[in-house]
Amino acid sequence: MTYQLFYWPEIQGRGEFVRLALEEAGARYVDVARQTGKGVGVEALLRFLRDRKQPHPPFAPPFLRAGRLVIGQTANILLFLGGRHGLAPRDEGGRLWVHELQLTLADFLVEVHDTHHPIAPGLYYEDQKPESGRRAADFLRNRLPKFLGYFEGVLTRKRGQRYLTGSKLTYADLSVFQVIAGLSYAFPRAMARAARKHRQLFALHARIQARPRITAYLASERRIPFNEMGIFRHYPELDRA
Amino acid sequence: MTYQLFYWPEIQGRGEFVRLALEEAGARYVDVARQTGKGVGVEALLRFLRDRKQPHPPFAPPFLRAGRLVIGQTANILLFLGGRHGLAPRDEGGRLWVHELQLTLADFLVEVHDTHHPIAPGLYYEDQKPESGRRAADFLRNRLPKFLGYFEGVLTRKRGQRYLTGSKLTYADLSVFQVIAGLSYAFPRAMARAARKHRQLFALHARIQARPRITAYLASERRIPFNEMGIFRHYPELDRA
Secondary structure: OOEEEEOOOOOOOOHHHHHHHHHHHOOOEEEHHHOOOOOOOHHHHHHHHHOOOOOOOOOOOOEEEEOOEEEEOHHHHHHHHHHHOOOOOOOHHHHHHHHHHHHHHHHHHHHHHHOOOOOOOOOOHHHHHHHHHHHHHHHHHHHHHHHHHHHHHHHOOOOOOOEOOEOOOOHHHHHHHHHHHHHHHHOHHHHHHHHHHOHHHHHHHHHHHOOHHHHHHHHOOOOOOOOOOOOOOOOHHHOOO | OOEEEEOOOOOOOOHHHHHHHHHHHOOOEEEHHHOOOOOOHHHHHHHHHHOOOOOOOOOOOOEEEEOOEEEEOHHHHHHHHHHHOOOOOOOHHHHHHHHHHHHHHHHHHHHHHHOOOOOOOOOOHHHHHHHHHHHHHHHHHHHHHHHHHHHHHHHOOOOOOOEOOEOOOOHHHHHHHHHHHHHHHHOHHHHHHHHHHOHHHHHHHHHHHOOHHHHHHHHOOOOOOOOOOOOOOOOHHHOOO
16 A cells, blocks of 8 residues: 655655654655645645545644545654554553653644744744744753753663663654754754753664665655754754853 | 542643543542642652653653553543543544544644743743733634634534534543633633634533533532633733724
């Protein structure tokens, strides 16, 4: 079966967490809105969102079509893929623990996004610059260390852990990779300081990056570069010392 | 087995979504931080959060202890309880769909919270009042109708639906009840207008409220009243026409 991933074509955004899982799993998938032709492209995505007959209409992209299933919400898609592709433990406790970590990453992500959109998701950054300055300063001072410290703590809970939940890679590890990569793009100064404090987390990022399928993916055209339209944006004025 | 729910004792907050599921299920549970005595109270919650030996440390409350499992993140707890207490479909597609709806409600909730905390979760509302005014205005104009419209659409997808996913109650319905109740407390003027437009959603709220176990719960001391410390806060200046 070939999965169909529906996500905006010009940003990594939340779709990237799904792409990383699909790539690591070696799954066959079509990134629908990035294709050109009949029945694909961003038009296909919009048509799907507008379809009043869809029994399980997604609120927003990303959503994944897997045979007859249509699955929305990033963490939910990963819950599904994790079970199918060995990217999560099989036992109930382990499965819930990985999902819990993913949901905490999702919370983290909202706060990253809000550093440049504290007032309204529909307004431009330029329309909320002073507020972004205040929000980003608080984020870097209080929230970034709290979240990074939490994940560093999870990663160093047991001796000799290689991944968040132990010795086996899960989708939450792939998502940590993406969050560290994105934050390093958006806040290079703050993250250079954070790297000295959260060594295991940055080591995990490097370890994921070096996995053959991830390395190949990152070097391919399937990986959209970071830019100032996504969640992780580099505005130097927000990355103050 | 008696569940132990860990959540802040003075607010409904995110813990309320778990309480509603436990109450509707008729499950035995202890609301740990609201008890007094040895080994309970808010001290027990804080001790748990600080415990460096916890193999699955939660990032924040709520978390649920179910025998040997410790489960954090509201939607994750509901995923677990839904399966155990018949508050979600058994088939994979149905289970994922309910979880997707719950995660969209979680996104909605973050935006509700940000109407009074757009700049920093750790600051007081009084320290971010002008920004809250801007954020709340955008929320009421753009985001509230979008989210309510989405759920109204889901609820009216099929003819004769009683609940979000069809004829059977799920934990997502209980959460919709809580969101509508909370928004009606926080934004009575805006919600009075919304009620005329989203009739099925408000009817669902009324139907849930009338369920015997929910009615009994709401009348009990176990239900904490809404207040200005939680997610849903009534600041009249934010509820403008």
